[in-house]
Amino acid sequence: MKLLSLMFAALLLSACYEDTDVTLHEAGVYKGSDDKHAMSADERADVLKQRFNQVQTDR
Amino acid sequence: MARMKFLCDAERCIECNACVTACKNEHEVPWGINRRRVVTIDDGIPGEKSISVACMHCSDAPCAAVCPVDCFYTTDDGVVLHDKDICIGCGYCFYACPFGAPQYPQEGAFGARGKMDKCTFCAGGPEEDNSAIEVEKYGRNRLAEGKLPLCAEMCSTKALLAGDGDIVADLFRSRVVRRGGRPDNWGWETAYKD
Numbered sequence: 001m002k003l004l005s006l007m008f009a010a011l012l013l014s015a016c017y018e019d020t021d022v023t024l025h026e027a028g029v030y031k032g033s034d035d036k037h038a039m040s041a042d043e044r045a046d047v048l049k050q051r052f053n054q055v056q057t058d059r
Numbered sequence: 060m061a062r063m064k065f066l067c068d069a070e071r072c073i074e075c076n077a078c079v080t081a082c083k084n085e086h087e088v089p090w091g092i093n094r095r096r097v098v099t100i101d102d103g104i105p106g107e108k109s110i111s112v113a114c115m116h117c118s119d120a121p122c123a124a125v126c127p128v129d130c131f132y133t134t135d136d137g138v139v140l141h142d143k144d145i146c147i148g149c150g151y152c153f154y155a156c157p158f159g160a161p162q163y164p165q166e167g168a169f170g171a172r173g174k175m176d177k178c179t180f181c182a183g184g185p186e187e188d189n190s191a192i193e194v195e196k197y198g199r200n201r202l203a204e205g206k207l208p209l210c211a212e213m214c215s216t217k218a219l220l221a222g223d224g225d226i227v228a229d230l231f232r233s234r235v236v237r238r239g240g241r242p243d244n245w246g247w248e249t250a251y252k253d
Contacts, residue, residue: 023145025127025128025129026129027129028129029129030129030130030131030132030142031129031145032130032132032141032142032144032145032185033142033144033185033186034185035132035134035140035184035185036187036188037135037188037203038188038203041060041061041135041136042060044061044135044136044202044205045060045061045136045223047205048061048063048136048202048205048207048222048223049061049222049223049226051205051206051207051222052207052222052223052226052227055207055212056207056211056212056217056220056221056222056230057230058217058230058233058234
């Protein structure tokens with residue numbers, strides 16, 4: 001019975017586990033995930049410029 | 060380097076709300092959230108004007124300035140995005156934004172709002188481009204596919220423009236010149252009339 005109650009207590013306590021991997025805030029510092037892109041910013045700008053000229057210029 | 064901007068030509072907008080519908084459909088935006096909306100000035104009065112408004116991806120974004128957890132970042136394209144994993148849903152950005160862009164999906168106990176949601180300029184978020192998690196959290200990433208925001212691309216009158224600010228400004232300037240002057244719906248008289 002004692003062993004059983006100990007096991008039950010251990011099980012209960014394990015349910016209280018909290019992930020300690022927290023993000024500590026620093027003022028003015030973005031600590032989120034990095035936004036990675038397949039193309040460089042200049043390549044993207046060229047592609048989007050072409051796209052703009054295709055679909056958004058005046059008819 | 061390009062700085063992506065929206066511009067709505069009020070002389071062309073016909074208040075069809077197709078931009079709103081396109082945005083909601085493209086990103087499967089939940090019911091009650093409007094990343095984009097059409098605002099009509101002097102509605103019902105002859106001479107009424109409409110503009111389509113969403114996040115304007117400010118160069119010096121007030122939402123980012125007031126965010127207590129700094130969840131905002133600006134991409135190389137000048138698009139203001141945020142990380143929903145860091146957002147605490149405090150609502151400060153909503154009060155700071157002059158365009159009413161930040162939206163909150165929940166109405167819960169103790170004022171719980173849920174993670175903030177806003178227009179992403181169809182650029183997704185910090186997750187892997189067009190991954191399932193990015194689509195679920197932020198919507199589709201059209202910029203990664205070499206496309207511009209759908210709201211502007213499908214605007215039938217080409218009132219809503221989206222792209223590099225310099226190119227958008229050149230196009231709008233040419234329209235104004237063709238019309239023979241500046242539009243009369245914007246200006247101090249409109250902003251400060253009684």
